[in-house]
Amino acid sequence: SQTIHQWPATLVQPVGSPLSLECTVEGTSNPNLYWYRQAAGRGLQLLFYSVGIGQISSEVPQNLSASRPQDRQFILSSKKLLLSDSGFYLCAWIHPGQVPYEQYFGPGTRLTVT
Amino acid sequence: KQEVTQIPAALSVPEGENLVLNCSFTDSAIYNLQWFRQDPGKGLTSLLLIQSSQREQTSGRLNASLDKSSGRSTLYIAASQPGDSATYLCAVSNSGNTPLVFGKGTRLSVIA
Numbered sequence: 001s002q003t004i005h006q007w008p009a010t011l012v013q014p015v016g017s018p019l020s021l022e023c024t025v026e027g028t029s030n031p032n033l034y035w036y037r038q039a040a041g042r043g044l045q046l047l048f049y050s051v052g053i054g055q056i057s058s059e060v061p062q063n064l065s066a067s068r069p070q071d072r073q074f075i076l077s078s079k080k081l082l083l084s085d086s087g088f089y090l091c092a093w094i095h096p097g098q099v100p101y102e103q104y105f106g107p108g109t110r111l112t113v114t
Numbered sequence: 115k116q117e118v119t120q121i122p123a124a125l126s127v128p129e130g131e132n133l134v135l136n137c138s139f140t141d142s143a144i145y146n147l148q149w150f151r152q153d154p155g156k157g158l159t160s161l162l163l164i165q166s167s168q169r170e171q172t173s174g175r176l177n178a179s180l181d182k183s184s185g186r187s188t189l190y191i192a193a194s195q196p197g198d199s200a201t202y203l204c205a206v207s208n209s210g211n212t213p214l215v216f217g218k219g220t221r222l223s224v225i226a
Binding site (some may be wrong): 088 | 134148156159203214217
């Protein structure tokens with residue numbers, strides 16, 4: 001069966017520090033991968049998605065970036081965090097060859113920027 | 115641009131009641147619609163997925179309906195229990211493997 005992992009589970013970082021969040025999917029190959037952010041009162045916002053290694057689409061211009069160095073690994077990064085980057089970060093995947101393309105989510109990372 | 119709205123934002127009901135959560139979307143050309151459950155501080159759990167060609171899906175005490183032409187979906191929960199307390203999110207996809215567009219959710223409290 002497929003499993004999606006995210007780490008760390010929680011993170012407290014000062015403003016201006018770097019960030020690296022990791023997402024890994026097991027039990028499938030060539031998934032589409034997504035990063036969403038959930039901020040208080042704003043719902044889930046799509047940040048990045050990837051349909052393959054090295055292929056990243058950005059939905060929101062900001063100080064975050066994403067990379068996909070391996071087929072089942074998706075990394076969210078920042079060189080300098082802002083207070084507004086605080087939130088709950090969720091990674092998700094679908095298998096592009098499996099109708100009806102149900103999307104599955106990881107457990108999330110709670111980021112607090114102080 | 116697709117927009118998804120969920121009403122009400124919060125709902126509190128006594129245990130045993132049947133209830134309906136509403137979801138509407140502005141662009142009716144969707145591929146599928148998913149309902150998720152989110153417990154505090156946790157990720158999203160997929161409850162039901164309805165393809166655009168379907169009218170409803172059922173899982174246990176949950177029933178989701180879709181009226182694509184009017185841009186609406188409802189999630190019906192029968193005989194609610196305190197364990198149903200959570201936030202319920204509706205999301206749509208405009209084509210097979212594109213990202214989902216989410217509503218802000220309905221926070222449900224079922225009181226014993």
